[in-house]
Amino acid sequence: MTIPELDLIEDANRRAHAYLASVQSRRVFPDMATIESLSIFEEDLLQEPVDGAQTLALLDQAGSPATVTSNGPRYFGFVIGATLPVAAAADRLAQSWDQCASSHINSPAAAAIEKAASRMVLQALDLPQNAAIGFGTSATACGLSCLAVARRELLARLSWDVDQKGLMGAPPIRVVVSNVVHITIIKALRILGFGLQNIIYAPVDAHGRIDPEQLPDLDDHTILCLQAGEVNTGAFDPFAPLIAAARKAGAWVHVDGAFGLWARASRDLRHLTIGLEEADSWTTDGHKWLNTPYDSAMAICRDGDAMAACMNADAVYASAEPDAQKNLTLEFSRKARGISIWAVLRTLGREGLDQMITRHHQQAQRLGEGLREAGIEVLNAVVLNQVLARLDTDERTLALIKAVQDEGVIWFGGTRWNDRAAFRLSVSSWRTQDADIETAITEIKQKLEQL
Ligand SMILES: *Cc1c(COP(=O)(O)O)cnc(C)c1O
Secondary structure, X not given: OOOHHHHHHHHHHHHHHHHHHHOOOOOOOOOHHHHHHHHHHOOOOOOOOOOHHHHHHHHHHHHHHHOOOOOOOOEOOOOOOOOOHHHHHHHHHHHHHOOOOOOOOOOXXXXXXXXXXXXXXXXXXXXXOOOEEEEEOOHHHHHHHHHHHHHHHHHHHOOOOHHHHOOOOOOXXXXXXXOXXXXXXXXXXXXXXXXXXXXXEEOEOOOOOEOHHHOOOOOOOEEEEEEEOOOOOOOEOOHHHHHHHHHHHOOEEEEEOOOHHHHHHOOOOHHHHXXXXXXXXXXXXXXXXXXXXXXXEEEEEOOHHHHHHHHOOOEOOXXXXXXXXXXXXXXXXXXXXXXXXXXXXXHHHHHHHHHHXXXXXXXXXXXXXXXXXXXXXXXXXXXXXXXXXXXXXXXXXXXXXXXXXXXXXXXXXXXXXXXXXXXXXXXXXXXXXXXXXHHHHHHHHHHHHHO
16 A cells, blocks of 8 residues: 655655755855846746646755855854754654644643753753743744743733733833843833833843943843853853842842753853843744754743743633643744754753763864954853854955955854944854864855955
């Protein structure tokens, strides 16, 4: 008996195999001509059905060459990890299961495995072991969830039932964020209706860390948002004094640790994170430094009941345990995205995780050293996996970025720091070997000489 689905899956597997075999050597960013040939996708909805194999062939023939090799060893853009083999494989199998990971009744397997993932995440990050974790699509969505929980809880403490009464006439909740807060926190605050002009910015030092001496006043109407890993410098806010001040005032502390939270898993880097375990909520991504596939993030809340009350989506036909995933995340139906997180932690263990995170830090330090040797100004203390640098003029900085990107051997992006053009490199792929770091340094030196 033939099962039609299997031929297509075999076909996809063959193509995926060929693609993965190419990531070591392919261009890191597609060239112009390849990007232009993506116009083949500008077709209208077909009238008649076609063979699925034809659609898959189109996807591979036109899509694969135009991909960005962010899953490869020499992509240093943004903070984009690759996918660890076991994460890719587990995700592949879980896709075949096609589970709706809402609750135990929808999928006992997904519920049990995501519970296991929660336990391992809390152990790996050394956060309160009874905290709740909602596995959401992104740090953006998870940050939004945590901020909604924070506001609901602060209002409840002020005897305001926001579920029933809404925000009109509610006691005002203040939000204090870092002066270099990530844009997605601002987006979440805007969507939640805090009002951009009501956001209070805390002054930061030269590395982008909130200065405790200049922390705006906090009270029990305040949410304080801190950062573990600033996107340019990789810097951490000084958690201990900031969270102590927040505790005293009765404020809620949320920590955005989209990539930086994983520093806690490294013996060498853990000191950066001391004190953040005292916060009320945290967000982090799997799809950045943990090297899981995309749509993999975590909203973590010390008070699991508060999170479950805020995010509850029980209906008469679909009621579940308070800590069912549909009662902890924005989604009602969703893939079992915690499975790839479980697979990575189950496979690496404490030692493997420590080694990956620590190695990326060391590789970033070597990159910084190599740039300095080439006469390039490194702007940050390379405390994490980020290197921030610039040339003597904005014009030359932008020209270097373009020359490197055009060549296609490595890729990194531009940014602005202290109102000047800069570029940043992030080391966050399990595939990146020390030799790739030397390749990057050589490449940058060569392009610098040719400027
Ligand atoms: C990437 C990032 C985010 C947003 O994460 P997504 O998963 O892309 O939504 C938030 N904060 C920081 C510090 C980040 O680096």
